[in-house]
Amino acid sequence: HCEKVLTSDRTLAKLKTPRLSDAEVTKLLRGSKLCYEAEVRELIEDHRVQFPKWLSLLHRGYSVVSYGLGSKKSLLHDFHETFLLDRDCVVVNGFFPSLTIKQILATITEDILEIEGNFSSTTEHLDEIFSSLTTDLYLLIHNIDGPTLRTSKVQTTLASLASHPMVHLVCSIDHINAPLIWDQQCLSKLNLIWFDCTTFLPYMEEAGGADSLMVRQTGQLVKSKKGNDGGEYLTIPLDKPTMTAFLENIDEK
Numbered sequence: 001h002c003e004k005v006l007t008s009d010r011t012l013a014k015l016k017t018p019r020l021s022d023a024e025v026t027k028l029l030r031g032s033k034l035c036y037e038a039e040v041r042e043l044i045e046d047h048r049v050q051f052p053k054w055l056s057l058l059h060r061g062y063s064v065v066s067y068g069l070g071s072k073k074s075l076l077h078d079f080h081e082t083f084l085l086d087r088d089c090v091v092v093n094g095f096f097p098s099l100t101i102k103q104i105l106a107t108i109t110e111d112i113l114e115i116e117g118n119f120s121s122t123t124e125h126l127d128e129i130f131s132s133l134t135t136d137l138y139l140l141i142h143n144i145d146g147p148t149l150r151t152s153k154v155q156t157t158l159a160s161l162a163s164h165p166m167v168h169l170v171c172s173i174d175h176i177n178a179p180l181i182w183d184q185q186c187l188s189k190l191n192l193i194w195f196d197c198t199t200f201l202p203y204m205e206e207a208g209g210a211d212s213l214m215v216r217q218t219g220q221l222v223k224s225k226k227g228n229d230g231g232e233y234l235t236i237p238l239d240k241p242t243m244t245a246f247l248e249n250i251d252e253k
Contacts, residue, residue, distance in 0.1 A: 029204055040200050044075060047197050051079050054195075058138070058168035063190045065144070065171050068198030072172040073142050073205060075197055079170065080140055088112050089138040094146030094171075095206045101154045105129065112137060122157055133166045143206065144171035145178035155181050163189035172197070174206075 034040060054064045066072050080089060090107050093099070105125045109115040113132045119125040139161065141149075149155070159182070162169040169190065173179075182190065 029202070032202065034202070036200070044199055044201075047075055047195075047199070048078060048082075050195060051082055054079060054170065055083050057193050058170070059136075061165065061191060062193045063162050063169040063171070064195060065173060065192045066195050066197035067173050067178070068196045070199035070201040071203045071206060072174075072197050072199060072201075074201065075199060076140055076142060076170060076172055084138050084140070087138055088135060089140060092139065092141040093205075094141050094143035094149050097147060099146065099148045101149075101157050105157075108137065122153070126157065126160055129161070130164055133164065135166070137167050139167060139169045139171075141169070141171040143174055145173045145175045145181055150181050152183070155186050159186040159189035162191075174203075 057064060066076065080091065090104070090112065092104055101122065102125075105119075105122070108129055109117070109125070109132075113129065115128065115132060117128070119128065139158075141158075143149075144158070149158070158169070161167050
């Protein structure tokens with residue numbers, strides 16, 4: 001017995017206000033109240049207790065990866081503020097849509113090692129970094145599974161960096177399939193220790209901005225927006241079927 005499958009024709013274009021202004025989106029994001037605030041705060045404090053363990057693991061040759069529902073940017077920022085302010089540390093926003101591995105390596109050589117020079121290849125750049133390191137270097141990467149960091153070349157380079165005994169990696173992942181970006185060789189070099197750092201915090205910086213689904217005017221892929229603090233932020237739109245289902249659910253309620 002076959003029944004006709006009905007497909008909804010409800011789209012954002014049919015809404016009275018199909019697009020919001022940048023200011024409206026920002027206001028909605030920043031004005032949204034965090035549910036169960038006390039419980040979330042207690043949960044985050046439980047994660048913060050693990051910070052000394054993180055640092056100990058880093059110095060024993062492991063890399064720390066945090067996963068779980070909710071933004072982990074503020075948690076990793078707290079770790080940085082608590083333990084790494086007086087150490088050589090490179091902070092990478094992996095959700096930045098035009099980030100390149102060359103920029104990450106250049107930050108290490110120019111800002112940390114204070115080396116000027118042009119490198120013909122990533123391998124040559126890595127060799128120069130390794131030969132110049134004299135003190136511990138910490139890499140703190142928000143969303144190591146970000147769109148521009150998912151390629152095999154980038155992950156292989158990051159794994160090679162993390163495999164050096166003086167380089168220590170702390171990172172976060174958010175995509176459900178993030179572990180698939182690493183092959184066995186990368187996993188061996190990264191030597192990851194996994195921490196469930198569920199925070200239930202909204203993805204404010206990762207998902208806010210003028211090019212979100214409710215603001216952008218074209219069908220182009222996600223772009224970036226410069227925030228008030230000078231940083232670039234990635235907007236992550238929902239696909240059309242997901243958004244349609246969401247609107248139908250609201251309409252029913």
